[in-house]
Amino acid sequence: MKLAILSRNTKLYSTRRLVEAARERRHSVRVLDPLRCYMRIDSDGFRMHYKGVEIAGYHAVIPRVGASITRYGSAVLRQFELMGTFTPNPSDAVLRARDKLRSHQMLAAQGIGLPATVFGDNPDDTADLLSMLGPPPHVIKLNEGTQGAGVMLTEKLSASKGVIEALRGLYAQFLVQEFVAEAKGADLRCFVVGGKVVAAMKRQAPKGDFRSNLHRGGRAKGVKATAAEQDVAIRAARVLGLGVAGVDLIRSARGPLVLEVNASPGLEGIEDATGVDVAGEIVDYVALRYKRIAAKRAATKA
Structure with missing residues (x-):
């Protein structure tokens, strides 16, 4: 190949x-x-x-x-x-995953669990927008932020309004989500390749932070995702059209909730934490799919 x-x-x-x-x-x-x-x-x-x-x-x-x-x-x-x-990962799937608002809408439409999320544009609607979400703490995310950048936690309503006002002044696109306290600053990265979870790691936020991203100082260890967590991760990747994806989940009282689906997930953290040859899994999947496509094309020409 x-x-x-x-x-x-x-x-x-x-x-x-x-x-x-x-x-x-x-x-x-x-x-x-x-x-x-x-x-x-x-x-x-x-x-x-x-x-x-x-x-x-x-x-x-x-x-x-x-x-x-x-x-x-x-x-x-x-x-x-x-x-x-x-x-x-086709181009349209990459674009879907990169746009948090669009991906959340698509996942929710398929019944996949997510933290409650609100989105609005007009400053006059901010108070009602936040009332739709519920009381703080709130998590405010830039719509196209990565690796934990552009993610903020506000513990008071006045702080939420202040951050939203500042972001609107910068013409930034952002989402506001509920804060799931029972996750205790931890999330689960499920690495999906070809419709199966090939590796999973639990990431824990450093003391004083709520973001568990390894680029933000989070700690990681390999874990076995539950059947429910694997099912949610696989479904999320499928809904967005991704053959390779890093699906970030949090464990909540109402089951696994999807935080984000990454179309270009890093390999270093997951391979270090789990010892799994994730790169090899990706290449093997791509080679198998290409082989099947080539055989189908040859059969069509025959």
Whole structure:
């Protein structure tokens, strides 16, 4: 299999591990910076160049598209799709996952548990908006924040109103959610590959913080997700159309609740905590799917 990995940095742990896993399995693999890919779009077909050389013949592409380049990165990924390249995470799925409001709406519509969430635009509606949510504490999140950035906890109603006013002054898009106290600053990252949870870790927020992200100083340990937690994680990835996803859950009195579905989940924390070769699981899944697609195309031509 000829594999491309869309990533801006070959030295990043996740990118490096995917390259190692592909080479261990004797696949041809190359890392492509999506910002150096450029496209020709025409009714006669689709072409793409990379640093002056035409890109062609890739059987599969694994996107590692960061939040700062979502729009361009997803356009490059879409071009690959239009050129017949398989991807476990299609461009539209990446866009759905990156938009917290959209993904929450889609998950809730399928009956998947979430913390109660409110969203509004007009400052005149703030008081009523918060009354729809209930009393504080409140969690306020930027709509496209990652790794715990842009997530704030407010313990008083006046603080919630103040933060919302400040964010609106910056023209930022944000959500306000209930704070689930029984989670006790912990969440569960379920790593879904090809419709199954291949690894899971519990992350605990550092003292004095409520964010459990490892980039914020959280601690992680490998755990066995319950059947209910695995089911919710798998369903969440499926609803958004992702073959590879990091699904973040919290344990609550009413069952597992989805906090976020990440289309480019990091591998370092989950592999360190669990000892599972997650990169290998991803490459094996991509290779299997490509093999099936190639066989189907060959049968159609025959």
